[in-house]
Amino acid sequence: MKKFLITALVLAAAVAGCDLIDGTQVRNPDLLLSEAVNQPNSAQGLVNGLNRRVAYVYNDFLVTAELATDNYENKATFFNQNVDGGTYRFIDDDFDDAQRQIGRLREQAEFGLETVLEADPGAAGTALEAEMYFYKGWAHLLSGELFVALPAEAVETPQSPEFHFQAAIDAFTQANSISSDISYVMALARAHYNLGNRNEAVQFAQQVLSADSEFLRVAEYDGVNEPLNTMQDAVYDRQSFNDLQPLPRLDFLDPKYGDLPGTQESPVIMQSAEEAYLIIAEAQLSDGPAGLALAQQTLLDLLGLVDIREVRNFDETEEGRTGTAGTETRPNSSDYRVRADANSPYEDGLILDRTAVTPVATVSGTSVTSGDILGTTNANGDALELLYLMRQEIFFGEGRRMVDLGIKWPVSEIEYLNNENVTDAHIEAHIPSYIPSPYSTMDAFTVSGTDVTIAIDMNKVIAAQRGNKFN
Amino acid sequence: MRSSMYKKLLSTLAFCLVTVPFAFAQSGTLTGEVVDDRNDEPLPGVNIFIEELQRGAATNFDGEFTIQNIPYGTYTVRVSFVGFRTLNQEVAISSSEQSVQFRIEEDLVGLGELIVTGQGDGVQRGRLSTTVTTISARQLERVPTVQLDQILQANLANSQVRMSSGAPGTASLLRGRGVVSAVTSTTPVIYIDGVRVDNTSGVSLSEPTGGAQSSAIADIPVENIERIEYVSGGAATTQFGSDAANGVIQIFTKRGVQGATQFRFQSTIGSEVGTTDFLKYDETGDILFEPGLVQEYRLSASGGTEDYTYSFSGSMRGNEGFTPHTGQVRHNLRTTLSAKLAESTRYTGSFGFTSSEYSRDWNANSSASAFGFLEGGEAGDVSSMGESELNDLSEFVHGFLDEVDNSEKIKRFQTSHNLDFNILPVDGLTANAVVGLDYRNSKQDFYYTNAFQIARGFAPVGTTDLGFMSEVSRDFLGLTLEGNVRYETSFGDFSSITNVGGQLFRNDDRQYRLEGDEIPDGTTSVNNAAETTAENFRRTVVNYGLYALENFGYQDTYFIELGVRADQNTAFGSEVNTQIYPKIGLIYNVSNESFFEDNIPSDWISTFRIRGNYGLAGNFPTPFSNEVLASLNPFLGAGSLEFGTPGDVNLKPEKTETYEIGADLSFLNDRINFSATYFTSETSDALFDAPFARSTGLGAALQNLGVIENSGLELSSSFQVISTRDASVSLRASYNTLESVVADNGNSAPFAVGGFSFLGAFVDEGFPVGYFRGNNPVFDDSGNMIDVIPNDDLGNALPTAFGNLGINADYKNFSLTVTADYQVGAQGVNVDEVLRFFSGLQDDRIPEASLGESFFDLAGVWVEDTDFLKVRLIGLNYRIPSEYYSGFARGITIGFSVSNALNFYSSTFDPEVTGAGIAGVGTTPQGGVGVGGFGFGTYSPPREFLGRVTIDF
Helix, strand or coil: CHHHHHHHHHHHHHHHHHHHHCCCCCCCCCCEHHHHHCCCCHHHHHHHHHHHHHHHHHHHHHHHHHHCCCCEEECCCCCCCCHHHCCCCCCCHHHHHHHHHHHHHHHHHHHHHHHHHHHCHHHCCCHHHHHHHHHHHHHHHHHHHHECCEECCCCCCEECHHHHHHHHHHHHHHHHHHCCCHHHHHHHHHHHHHHCCHHHHHHHHHHHHHHCCCCEEEECCCCCCCCCCHHHHHHHHCHHHCCEEECHHHHHHCCCCCCCCCCCCCCEEEEEHHHHHHHHHHHHHCCCHHHHHHHHHHHHHHHHHHHHCCEEEECCCCCCCECCCCCCECCCCCCCEEECCCCCCCECCCCCCCCCCEEEECCCCCCCCHHHHHCCCCCCCHHHHHHHHHHHHHCCCCCCHHHHHCCEECCCHHHHHHCCCCCHHHHCCECCCCCCCCHHHHHCEEEECCEEEECCCHHHHHHHHCCCCCC | CHHHHHHHHHHHHHHHHHHHHHHHCCEEEEEEEEEECCCCCECCCCEEEEHHHCEEEECCCCCEEEEEEEECEEEEEEEECCCECCEEEEEEECCCEEEEEEEECECCCCCCCEECCCCCCCEEHHHCCCCCEEEEHHHHHCCCCCCHHHHHCCCCCCCEEEECCCCCCECEEEECCCCCCCCECCCCEEEECCEEECCCECCCCCCCCCCCCEEHHHHCCCCCEEEEEEECCHHHHHHHCCECCCCEEEEEECCCCCEEEEEEEEEEEEEEECCCCCCCCHHHHHHHCCCEEEEEEEEEEEEECCCEEEEEEEEEEEECCCCCCCEEEEEEEEEEEEEEEECCEEEEEEEEEEEEEEECCCCCCCCCCHHHHHHCCCCCCHHHCCHHHHHHHHHHHHHHHCCEEEEEEEEEEEEEEEEEEECCCCCCEEEEEEEEEEEEEEEEEEEECHHHHHHCCCCCCCCCCCCEEEEEEEEEEEEEEEEEEEEEEEECCEEEEEEEEEEEEEEEEEEEEEEEECCCCCCCCHHHCCEEEEEEEEEEEEEEEEEEEEEEEECCCEEEEEEEEEEEECCCCCCCCCEEEEEEEEEEEHHHCHHHHHHCCCCCEEEEEEEEEEEEEEECCCCCCCCCEEEEEEECCEEEEEECCCCCCCCCCEEEEEEEEEEEEEECCCCEEEEEEEEEEEEEEEEEEEECCHHHCCCEEEEEEEEEEEEEEEEEEEEEEEECCCEEEEEEEEEEECEEEEEECCCCCCEEEEECCCEEEEECCCCCCCEEEEEEEEECCCCCEEEEEEEEECCCCCCCEEEEEEEEEEECCEEEEEEEEEEECCEEEEHHHHHHHHCCCCCCCCCHHHCCCCCCCCHHHHEEECCEEEEEEEEEEEEECHHHCCCCCCEEEEEEEEEEEEEEECCCCCCCCCCECCCCCCCCCCCECCCCCEECCCCCCCEEEEEEEEEEC
């Protein structure tokens, strides 16, 4: 019996001791998604995640969207060069990156609405739920603005821009009904603008201006923990790489996103009250001569807002106005004057001296003066051209010019290969016929002494060809 | 039945009659020496083993041995030594002092050599159907031993070892039978004395210095190596289960030699000089390269008795580097003790410690990369600059280099404890247990000062808010437990070796990264920063399994190998069961057949054997890829919740199935040896880091999707051109072909494993892993770009053929070693030339008329063929005749060597260095697949001119 006891004890000790050498236990340092959702206040975490995600969304489309237009040209760097020349291939990584981020923004917002709110019911009916709807709508809005078509749900048939704008309106309406936030109203104005719904667009735009005539909503970046602002990197941080070169007539607007003190990053503007003015003015112009004076007044009011927006001094000593080193030098001082095309007058002050204190508007800037506004005579002619110029200048660096030009990107290769609902038609970009050929003409200009002539005034082209959004 | 019983009884009686007298007999002492049959040179470290008594000894430095208390009688003595034929000789002990001389011959075929890797315990190479490369201590003595990858380079007949950078301690690319995985590095797993050690490249949180990643291979303790075994995959690695589809390297350290303590002191001194062969501008070398002093001192000792042996080695190495900002200091210690604990039990403990300190330059196009700045054309066309302009440029470059600092310190401790048992009284039954660990701590410090920003021209004088520092610490702890029981027996013409065992290893990897922004110049603490951030990384994996191996032979002519391993791993999905890895091998020694012996004189064809095998080995998935995770990141001071790893509960190892058939032939008394192997392997359930549809909102995730095929012919040969008492010359050469293709992508979209957005290394069906995908321009006669082939196949970094060459020549006291390797049929991307294109300094590869085209569309022009022949080492040793120092030392050898001596190549850049594509990207950045092939702002390995004195006393 004693022997048995001793043996049993030894065996028990040995078995217990096995725990000491059991090397098979592994602990994952991260939380399972289901665990994270069931943490307290997970809805707040999810909304913070959406704020973070939208910064990535802008990082992954903004530079390419700006290059695709007459705003910027990429002379010599790793940023997209194909779209500059009008080469739109569905294999382009940049189109894919943009879709990936937009898809993720939408899916995370829906995950919040469907799953997180269930685990964190206290957040239902609060501003947190409204924000989830807002970001869901924002993903639809960008899907419609940037792409010929995109699935509105995972691995589903790609839907038209109109479908996405309507889905955006639905989501923004939900957000607006849950929580009062002017950005939802502004978002509704923009979505309706995209659909050409004049009454709704104007109504919401006026609602914005009466609530907050200096309204602004930005995508913020985290200079410490990332994401950093890719657009800031392209137009400022990389300095002597001379990545993105603006059209000379827009030189004074660059860099919209410059260095801020310490580790702060410039935010990217998602929405501004300026847009409300522009929507209202365009609606007024759509009334023809009867609306011209009203539109002029609206644009003058807009100038008043632009005037009070922040202008910062950036150190631009390293930023060159060269393209590829050793090749052409672009106009780079205030000695130059620029005209919008061969038939337009020269203007001074559009090209800045790049110094240690170069003043640039960080929210909105424009070369348009009250005289220019009051000098317009034709609601569907010069006034509409001026409106498009102001949209170009005010939305500079915000990814909006491409939408005004009517250019849309194709569904990407990776969606195509993983989603059998994507057809060959979806993988073709849409480039309106009024976009000049070659495409790069949009970025072209000639220099004679200190006189710069832009090859083509695209505002004239879209005013004539695309016309008023509400007509 | 009755008759059989009767025979058994009789034989037992006979056994008793033979053995009983021993118990009462007198005993004697056997002394003697072992010499090389060719030149009478005494051989230290040779094992002498009396089969009948299961006892033995090893020769001392003078080749002498003593075995005491041997009962009178006649015995079979086995004399074995790595690189020599095993001698079985009968010795009769009939007096108290008996002396004998054993003469052993160099084994040019190596069939008698004991191979451990993949066998559980030692099995003679002749019984194996798989190819195993070994490097002996004698071979290692001929070359400087600095770091493991350099030792292996050009010494592995069927593999390539490519250094990714000339920066000290950076990653190398080891590749055997193609690329069997689209996510896991091609680097084999590495064991030292039975303990799995860290072989990671591309540490997750390490500071990216523009591609040149720190590598744990560079500081694997290489002190006191007795033997290295390397198997490149297939059936030979089945024993390692889910961990070894890329092959296994095993290092065995010296256990010491019986006899009085013998010392060896070695002093090495020389210089390291930057290689200008691949530079675009000679001026880059003039500005950056400066020969640096290399010095190394090593002291080793060895000795012991019949009951215990010991071996110790310590070394110090200082290397000032070939640029003023690179360098290395290293201290190594290694002790191995082996002691007989009981008649049937031996303990061997091995302890290794390495301390390494590196300082490194930046690479690629990072702003602190002087090399990229000059070679990439950012500094302008330096070849057209005058002397004073160059002086100014040099001052500018060194001015900013002086203001940045990138250093790494590594402390590594590795130990192994091994118990060998003879399980008496069953003859031939032994057991072995190993427990050990590898602990590696690396600390990387990185400073970008305000002064740097000012010196570089990025910030005005007086800037104080741009100073940045990071401190990265990584702790790796690997534990290995293994036990196996072996039973070796023979009956009549049959022989059998059975091994049954189990193995567990656990790797814990913890990393911390601290960053400080706006630090004042001069501080080295993040506490002084205006803003600090911290990040960590943890990865743990445990793999455990059981194996059973059987090697069965008939008449030394036919052998069959059977084996199976059953494995579990914590990285498998929760729905995945134990994984089974079988193998089978067949060997037919044709030259042992009587019809062969009767018809073909043995001095014409001495060996002819045919072998074939089938085996399965695996790679376990990246740890924690099997779970659906959240991604929780700090954002603007608050926590955030996002989608993390999508996870897969069915995630399992990818499995590589290999068929191999081969033949070994020896002619003219083994003077000519030839080995040929054809292998074909298929990795099924290949892990792909494949992207999901973008509309799912998910990124990429590891999934068992693909099929990857590799096949090739491996030819190796050696020729003993001269073999006389005074002189011997042997040549070796190998030629390997390789075809590698992703046979099935499982309907996944192509995904990148390296490279750049304009030209990436991709995985897609119909192409090798990591093939170059990018746009390819078509020019007309006038040089206008008239078409672009989008996403064209631009080549790949895998050669269609590669191999190495070697010469070992001895004449009297001189010995010469030359090693070289070559490749043909691979391509590479000259990324430096892309940078020069941006700087307006391109060569004439782009027609003038197309210089304005998008570089995304021009991508194809930067791909070049990268054939090369590189002479890696030329070493000459001279053993000074003993009359000059008799009484002072037992032997003095002086040597001189040149590393990276000569380069012959087809490309305009060094095809081996790579600033991108050596470690993984995507979800597997650490230890991920890398194929190399992107020449990007990175130094080539420098030339080293070293003189060496070795004194034995």
